[in-house]
Amino acid sequence: MPGNIRSVSAVRVVLLCLVFCRRLTIIGAAPICTNGQAGCHVLSLANLFDRVIQHSARMHGISNDLHSEFEQYFLPSKNQVGRVSRNCHTSTILTPNGKENAQRMAREELTEVILKLLVAWGDPLWHFHQTLEMSDMVHELRKGVEKVAEKMQMLGIIVNSVSSQASPEALLPSDSAEWRLMKDYDLLYCFRRDSNKVQNYLKILKCRIVPEHGC
């Protein structure tokens, strides 16, 4: 099994590179200012949200391309979804499954869910392939969301501090080695799903916090 995984990992390199090298130029995540950084002006919350949402959209796009190319190359049967064995390692994280659920959820909870997801995906992606920048992107997005949470906290929008200070590993369930067992295709499938979740949650969060027409 490990040998199989490693042999496939080389394939993953190709796939990810195909997608990445195309998208690398597109992804131009603007650096988010840390405190005390000179020459960096503070951004408004709406602007922060926009940046983060943009980033998450790109991430979802890349994950989608990866998944579809993987599917195209290896011709899996159509109904992979029906396989019961598919079980994402993030399935334990309770996430709202609908628009109303997400809108009804408290902002703090929603923010926390987002962060949990992002945290959960940092390591697996890194382990998926070290040279890919996908995990870096996830890390960047996580930091961005944390910034947003801090800003919201500063503005008094959310009360409880998000457990950003806590170590990321604490968020994961104890059985964190589960993701190592996932197949590559499942990994990509799960990542695609979770990136879509993150994107949608961020949008809903922004619509609730920064009101704009259409929300």
Place this chain on the structure above:
Amino acid sequence: MYCCLSQISSSNSLRKLKAIHQSNAVLALFFSVSNLYLSLSFCHCLSAPIEPHFTECVSRDQETFRCWWSPGTFHNLSSPGALRVFYLKKDSASREWKECPEYIHSNRECFFDVNHTSVWVPYCMQLRSQDNVNFFNEDYCFTVENIVRPDPPVSLNWTLLNISPSGLSYDVMVNWEPPPSADVGAGWMRVEYEIQYRERNATNWEALEMQPRTQQTIYGLHIGKEYEVHIRCRMQAFTKFGEFSDSIFIQVTEIPSRETTLPLTLILVFGIVGILILIMLIVVSQQRRFMMILLPPVPAPKIKGIDPELLKKGKLDELNFILSGGGMGGLPAYAPDFYQDEPWVEFIEVDAEDADTGEKEDNQGSDTQRLLGLPQPASHHMNIGCSNTVSFPDDDSGRASCYDHDVPEQDTVMLMATLLPGQPEDGEASLIVERAPTPERGERPLIQTQTTGPQTWVNTDFYAQVSNVMPSGGVVLSPGQQLRIQESTSATEEETQKKGKESEGSEETEGKKQKEPQFQLLVSTARQISTPPISPMPGAEYQTIQHPQPAETKPAAAAEDNQSPYILPDSPQSQLFAPVSDYTVVQEVDSQHSLLLNPPPHQSPPPCLPPHPLKALPAMPVGYITPDLLGNLSP
């Protein structure tokens, strides 16, 4: 980009792994196909029975979804309620099949409302028979976000952006609204749109690039053609498109560009009016300078003639050269046969004479002598000069030209002789060419007389006006104003004849007089030429060219002042003097630049007279034979 470098290095391993996976996939496919074949082979039918199955499950807004099923070939199960839909949500530990929350049997549709819809959760659908006995194996599993097909956009419309300068193509901006069912505003669904268009009668659609904005430009549509446009959308980063919207039609017909022509015409009109006003102002103000610019004076016609300088003394060679047609400044050389067809036009050969030599007796080839049939001093007495080679390159100057060679020379000679009946009987040529003795010069007028006896001809190559034609065929030269017969025998010096100048006629001679003050000629400008008797009259036909007094020829009385040695005719003769003829033949110009006119001889009419008499004809210049005369003359 080190990832791509690693790609290159691992391409080989990729191929191997790909091959392995492909082989695995092929094996799986083979097994599934074999299974299908086996299942189908049981039937022994052409069309294998199709089990009830789900045709499709679709969500429009990612909040609800619906599933449709079909009974397949099991028609006994097509009745509503014969088949039941069960689903399984794999979101929680509880994995139990639930029945469809809402049936729409008319459509064979199962609708899942918001409460029963969970996104990112796998669903599996199952058809069961009514009695829950038969489970149809095929499970249809999906997640809601993967089956989203958004509704088509609404409010599709277009506006014209611009038309190309050539007027053949145009650009159009198309606008639309996102589908109302998709919550795009809240960001729950992010949608991208695809526009397709085609010409009215085309079969293939042109698809533009997908983009998430609600407007797009279509470039390069052709004027006059009708285009059909529709649009559809899908979720970003997903694969399933929604339905196409209703088509709209775009057509732009040619617009006549009147705007461009209108200012042009205005500019033209104003420009013309302005220029006209300006011209009027200039004309009215009479500014000389502007007038010269606007309305330049018409230049006087410049007839290419002979440089008057050449007429001065000592340049007769050049003059002859020019007159003979040579040189650049020469007179146009007519073709010899230019006048061949007109027998009445006769050329007289002009002999170029050297002025300095002052030969007097060069009248041997004179046409007048030939004309009059007088014996020539030279041999060619009968040579009236009617050689056909005479091709005098001059315009019709009225000189007596050579007859048509049909006419016998004899007659011609006789005719010629009669043409000049007014020759002095004494046979003296009385060419009176005088020069006004300028006081300073004190030259004596020259009177040339021909005392050569029977040969009294001086070169009369130029004209003498014929005043009348005798019945016998002779021509009466119009009498001069006075007959000036030279009595003195002063040596006359002949000079080369003027060719072109005198032939012009009196008017020109008058004009010439002005130019050549040195010459004095007595001109006979007898307009009313009475019908003089045909008989030759002594001295009646003299032609004297008067030197210029003011441009009218005066009677010879005026010349009396200058010349004493004129021979005045007798008074009775003077009666017979018709007014001075228009033409004068100047035979020569003597050394003193006097024009010498030959008097007609007085001898008997030359033997060449035509036998038949001539009718009395009005006087005509010497040398001319008018066409009606010609009829009389020719035998």
